[in-house]
Amino acid sequence: MANRSDAAGAARRAPLADELTICALVIRDTLTGRHLDAALARLLDGTAGAAAPSHVSARAVRDMAYAAMRQMGCLRFLAARLNARKPSPLLGALQLAALSQLLDGRRAAAVVIDQAVAAARHLPEDLGNRFSAGFLNATLRRFERERAALLQQAADEPEAVYNHPGWWIDAVRKAWPQDWQRLLRDSLEQAPLTLRVNRRGTAVTDASRGLAAAGLPNRQVGESALVLEQAVAVAQIPGFAEGAFTVQDAGAQLAAPLLRPADGERILDACAAPGGKTTHLLQLADCLVLALDLDAQRTGRIQENLRRERLPVHPSWPPPDWGAVVRQADATRPQGWWDGEPFDKILLDAPCSASGIVRRHPDVPWHRRRGDTTTFAAQQLLLLRALWPLLRPGGTLLYVTCSIFPEEGEAVISAFCSHLADCVRKPVSTSWSDGQAILSQLLPTSTDAREHDGFFYALLSRQS
Numbered sequence: 496m497a498n499r500s501d502a503a504g505a506a507r508r509a510p511l512a513d514e515l516t517i518c519a520l521v522i523r524d525t526l527t528g529r530h531l532d533a534a535l536a537r538l539l540d541g542t543a544g545a546a547a548p549s550h551v552s553a554r555a556v557r558d559m560a561y562a563a564m565r566q567m568g569c570l571r572f573l574a575a576r577l578n579a580r581k582p583s584p585l586l587g588a589l590q591l592a593a594l595s596q597l598l599d600g601r602r603a604a605a606v607v608i609d610q611a612v613a614a615a616r617h618l619p620e621d622l623g624n625r626f627s628a629g630f631l632n633a634t635l636r637r638f639e640r641e642r643a644a645l646l647q648q649a650a651d652e653p654e655a656v657y658n659h660p661g662w663w664i665d666a667v668r669k670a671w672p673q674d675w676q677r678l679l680r681d682s683l684e685q686a687p688l689t690l691r692v693n694r695r696g697t698a699v700t701d702a703s704r705g706l707a708a709a710g711l712p713n714r715q716v717g718e719s720a721l722v723l724e725q726a727v728a729v730a731q732i733p734g735f736a737e738g739a740f741t742v743q744d745a746g747a748q749l750a751a752p753l754l755r756p757a758d759g760e761r762i763l764d765a766c767a768a769p770g771g772k773t774t775h776l777l778q779l780a781d782c783l784v785l786a787l788d789l790d791a792q793r794t795g796r797i798q799e800n801l802r803r804e805r806l807p808v809h810p811s812w813p814p815p816d817w818g819a820v821v822r823q824a825d826a827t828r829p830q831g832w833w834d835g836e837p838f839d840k841i842l843l844d845a846p847c848s849a850s851g852i853v854r855r856h857p858d859v860p861w862h863r864r865r866g867d868t869t870t871f872a873a874q875q876l877l878l879l880r881a882l883w884p885l886l887r888p889g890g891t892l893l894y895v896t897c898s899i900f901p902e903e904g905e906a907v908i909s910a911f912c913s914h915l916a917d918c919v920r921k922p923v924s925t926s927w928s929d930g931q932a933i934l935s936q937l938l939p940t941s942t943d944a945r946e947h948d949g950f951f952y953a954l955l956s957r958q959s
């Protein structure tokens with residue numbers, strides 16, 4: 496067996512070393528607050544500085560980074576046991592990336608360790624490269640030697656078992672005492688690619704057949720929702736560039752039909768970016784949609800999606816004809832953007848913890864802090880109170896969050912409705928392939944009959 500300094504010095508660089516380096520940068524950036532997808536895009540497309548070397552597989556880096564985020568509780572537990580002192584954030588992230596690969600076990604441990612050590616010798620932004628290589632060599636080899644004992648210890652630590660922060664585990668257990676273990680485990684599974692068919696252009700059955708004929712077998716999981724058996728890049732989906740499909744979870748696809756848009760109606764989509772629900776409303780009816788979002792960059796994505804889906808966009812409100820008007824604005828301050836004419840319908844897809852979409856965004860629990868749901872709930876109530884007076888008597892407001900925490904769902908709606916004489920809550924019902932269901936809290940699930948993320952829906956009617 497090579498001694499420590501030999502092994503640290505002898506490692507030859509292969510693509511895996513560069514992939515581990517980029518993955519480490521992604522993990523470091525994600526753990527310091529950047530969204531995982533944004534960190535990946537920035538490092539893979541070169542916006543962060545030099546573009547990734549051509550031999551680096553973007554797919555491999557993405558898979559490694561997602562796998563590491565899904566094992567983060569266990570990885571942090573192991574790092575705490577293996578490290579006598581705290582490494583720099585980047586070296587620590589490289590160690591997490593390598594440990595994740597060792598846990599995964601698909602690559603030989605010797606190869607992973609050699610390439611992690613090779614990566615450590617050339618870490619960008621790191622001054623102590625010799626130390627870094629020795630540190631990784633020693634801790635990764637120790638993990639391999641003591642693997643069974645360390646994993647046995649990890650089995651007693653909830654964070655390491657469920658791979659979510661401890662406070663998050665407690666919150667899910669408190670909210671869903673019957674389902675908490677399933678919910679935590681399922682949220683570590685990769686969600687499938689779900690498409691919404693643009694029914695202005697094609698019937699769902701025809702779209703499904705067309706995809707299958709193009710080598711993309713799929714199954715229908717909602718009124719307009721098709722799940723692809725194998726996820727592919729959207730560029731490989733025939734018709735995607737022309738707006739025949741939108742990537743949208745089947746649970747999210749319930750929102751627009753629940754609001755029942757009709758031709759000629761004035762609808763406010765108060766928190767609209769990137770426009771998934773705006774475009775769905777406009778695919779269902781010739782309505783007029785004012786799409787607002789606070790975030791200027793994300794507002795641009797609403798425009799892009801409307802254009803790709805060939806939906807009319809107008810410069811000012813109200814538009815002369817059906818279509819959308821997109822504005823960057825704060826929905827809690829209508830005095831800055833409202834023309835005083837009431838809306839027939841309002842969609843409030845409020846900012847929230849995103850606890851219902853962890854399958855797609857495994858970094859979410861690691862960005863949140865205990866107490867965040869209280870902050871979100873206050874923001875959600877503020878939005879509801881600001882928007883309710885803009886609804887015409889007889890009009891409908893649909894409140895949505897992609898959260899499974901009752902503090903952002905039932906509690907917000909009860910607090911809001913309890914002081915309003917003109918607010919009536921209507922049942923929210925929808926049909927799945929296994930039958931009709933009344934829902935308000937939709938928990939994430941993946942079965943033969945249902946496949947969707949977690950959402951909360953409340954339909955409120957303003958009395959005349």
Ligand SMILES: C[S@@+](CC[C@H](N)C(=O)[O-])C[C@H]1O[C@@H](n2cnc3c(N)ncnc32)[C@H](O)[C@@H]1O
Pocket residue numbers: 765766767768769770771772773787788789790793824825826827844845846847
């Ligand atoms: C859950 S996302 C909306 C998703 C969108 N409805 C869709 O289906 O594509 C919530 C959005 O609310 C926006 N937001 C947060 N606070 C806001 C405010 N005060 N006014 C308007 N938009 C806000 C955020 O920028 C974010 O884009």
